Each structure stands twice: as C-alpha cells, then as structure tokens.
Amino acid sequence: MGSLAxxxxxxxxxxxxxxxxxxxxxxxxxxxxxxxxxxNHFFDNLDLGQAQAFAQALVDAPGAIFFSGVGKSGFxxxxxxxxxxxxxxxxxxYLPPIDALxxxxxxxxxxxxxxxxxxxxxxxxxxxxxxxARAKGAYLxxxxxxxxxxxxxxxxxxxxxxxxxxxCPFGLxxxxxxxxxxVFGDTVVAAIMRVRGLTKEQYARNHPAGKIGKSLIFxxxxxxxxxxxxxxxxxxxxxxxxxxxxxxKGCGCLLVVDAENHLIGTFTDGDLRxxxxxxxxxxxxxxxxxxxxxxxxxxTAEAMAVEAMQIMESPPSAVQFLPVIDxxxxxxxxxxxxxxxxxxx
Numbered sequence: 001m002g003s004l005a006x007x008x009x010x011x012x013x014x015x016x017x018x019x020x021x022x023x024x025x026x027x028x029x030x031x032x033x034x035x036x037x038x039x040n041h042f043f044d045n046l047d048l049g050q051a052q053a054f055a056q057a058l059v060d061a062p063g064a065i066f067f068s069g070v071g072k073s074g075f076x077x078x079x080x081x082x083x084x085x086x087x088x089x090x091x092x093x094y095l096p097p098i099d100a101l102x103x104x105x106x107x108x109x110x111x112x113x114x115x116x117x118x119x120x121x122x123x124x125x126x127x128x129x130x131x132x133a134r135a136k137g138a139y140l141x142x143x144x145x146x147x148x149x150x151x152x153x154x155x156x157x158x159x160x161x162x163x164x165x166x167x168c169p170f171g172l173x174x175x176x177x178x179x180x181x182x183v184f185g186d187t188v189v190a191a192i193m194r195v196r197g198l199t200k201e202q203y204a205r206n207h208p209a210g211k212i213g214k215s216l217i218f219x220x221x222x223x224x225x226x227x228x229x230x231x232x233x234x235x236x237x238x239x240x241x242x243x244x245x246x247x248x249k250g251c252g253c254l255l256v257v258d259a260e261n262h263l264i265g266t267f268t269d270g271d272l273r274x275x276x277x278x279x280x281x282x283x284x285x286x287x288x289x290x291x292x293x294x295x296x297x298x299x300t301a302e303a304m305a306v307e308a309m310q311i312m313e314s315p316p317s318a319v320q321f322l323p324v325i326d327x328x329x330x331x332x333x334x335x336x337x338x339x340x341x342x343x344x345x
Contacts, residue, residue, distance in 0.1 A: 121149025
C-alpha cells in the first residue's frame with residue numbers, strides 16, 4: 001500500500017516558495033465580513049417561537065435525547081449531544097444514522113426524542129431512519145435550513161435555521177450552515193442550563209478532570225500545605241537563624257506568627273535579598289519581625305483554589321504564596337502558585 005506524497009511533491013503543488021499561493025489579507029477580511037453578514041441574517045430571521053418550542057421539548061423530555069446527522073451536520077449533532085449530556089440531568093447521546101440502521105436503533109425507547117440535523121433535509125440516511133425511529137416510539141425533531149424539505153415534512157417538529165448562503169466560493173461547502181447549527185444548539189443548551197438552575201457545583205461533578213472541573217471543585221484546603229510542612233517563624237527570631245526554615249519547606253517564605261500562631265506577617269526570600277543588600281553584615285542583628293511584611297495577602301481554607309490564583313496574580317505585583325488563616329487569623333496552612341499549577345489550575 002503506497003503512502004501519501006508530501007505537500008508540494010505532486011504536479012498540483014509548486015516547489016518554489018515564491019510561486020506558492022498566498023492568503024490575501026483584504027480577501028480574508030472580506031470573507032470574515034461576509035460570514036458576519038450571513039450569521040446576522042440567521043439571528044435576524046430566526047423564528048424564536050420555533051426555538052422556544054424546541055428548547056421546551058428538550059427540557060420536558062421524559063426519556064433520553066438522541067442527536068443524529070450526516071457529514072458535517074453529524075459532527076455538530078455529536079458535539080451538541082455531548083454538551084447536553086455534560087449537564088448531568090439529561091440523558092443524551094449521538095446516534096450515527098448508518099449504525100442506527102444496523103442495530104444501534106435498539107437504544108431508542110418510547111418517549112425518547114431523536115433530533116435530526118440536516119442543512120438540506122434530504123439526506124437519504126436520515127429519511128430512512130425516520131420510520132424506524134417512529135416505530136420505536138420516538139418523538140422526531142428536524143433542524144434544517146432548506147424550505148419545504150422532505151425531512152421536515154415527516155417529523156413531528158421542525159426548526160428552520162435561516163441560511164442566506166455558504167461563504168465557500170461555490171456556495172456549497174457547509175462552512176456557514178454548520179456555524180449556525182452550532183450557535184443555535186449551544187444557545188439552546190445555555191437556555192436549558194438557566195431554566196433548570198444548574199449550579200457550578202453540579203456542573204463541576206461532570207468535569208472532574210479538566211480545568212473547568214478543577215476550578216470549580218478544588219478548594220484551598222484541598223491543595224494547601226499544613227502542619228509540619230509550614231515554614232513558621234516567631235517575630236523575635238533572628239533572620240540568620242531562620243535561613244534553613246526559609247529554604248527547606250519549598251515555599252520561598254516564612255510565616256511569622258505569635259505564640260498562639262496568629263499571623264503577624266510574612267518574610268520572603270526576596271525580602272532576604274533586599275535586606276542583605278541594604279544591611280549587609282547588619283543582617284546578623286535583625287529579627288524576622290523587624291523586616292517582615294505585616295500586611296500580606298491572605299485567604300481562607302474554604303475559598304476556591306482558583307480564587308487563590310486570582311489573588312496571587314492581582315496588582316500591584318504578583319506573589320507566589322498565600323497564608324491560609326481562619327476567622328481568628330490563626331495560621332492553618334499555606335497555598336503556593338507552584339501547588340496550584342501542579343494541580344492543573
């Protein structure tokens with residue numbers, strides 16, 4: 001079996017870089033303007049009544065919601081089914097039309113909804129699927145862009161997505177129609193999230209591994225260092241006597257506390273360098289309390305970890321750690337930027 005030739009090796013490609021086709025900035029800008037115009041045509045002419053009926057049908061669905069489509073519309077159907085399923089309170093899946101006709105339609109039960117996405121509404125695969133799904137007791141909804149198409153005529157509900165034209169040179173490639181399909185579907189999903197009162201915590205349960213979930217699940221208490229890992233120092237300790245504590249805990253700082261462990265301030269390796277530069281040998285006579293920052297940024301253990309990162313990065317200058325304190329200002333931990341990044345935030 002032969003391998004594909006690399007770009008530029010065939011007769012249709014130029015090997016001379018000077019002869020290669022170049023994207024014209026003006027032409028590209030005109031295409032973006034054209035796409036914007038066609039998207040605005042969709043927004044300006046969408047029947048909100050149809051959109052509302054579709055969204056309500058999904059909200060009221062007594063069973064599962066399946067999406068299906070052919071070609072590029074199939075990719076949109078797959079994406080929308082996954083987005084809907086990720087909400088956690090609607091059972092949704094993608095049903096490839098060919099696979100459905102070869103056994104996968106067994107997943108459909110009475111009271112389920114089957115959403116069929118097609119620009120033309122004339123794909124044989126979807127038209128052949130309709131009577132089979134109806135026999136299974138499914139409620140059929142088509143999403144199409146061509147007026148009076150055969151798919152819309154045989155479904156229980158149709159949503160018309162106004163399409164002025166595709167922006168491809170031939171007006172054929174689905175480069176505008178799929179955009180409006182995606183915009184329509186995602187907007188409906190957002191409406192469902194609102195009407196069902198989805199909370200961040202509920203949403204996060206279904207996104208535990210990605211950055212979305214981590215930013216909504218992890219609290220400071222989950223990622224902070226505590227107890228024996230804390231770089232603690234008393235106000236009266238000599239700076240030179242605390243160098244080991246400053247460097248050994250991997251936090252780049254000392255948390256300066258009183259006898260009851262209330263936070264007094266922080267002393268960083270940056271403070272150490274500045275003190276050495278200004279005091280030189282005088283550093284041997286200085287206490288941590290004399291040189292510490294007595295107004296450091298802090299956070300509580302119950303705060304979200306992503307909030308800790310925002311506080312660290314806020315003006316006037318970024319910091320690498322935050323002391324974690326309770327409502328009595330007792331030190332209970334420390335959270336570092338390195339720890340947040342290591343956790344995937």
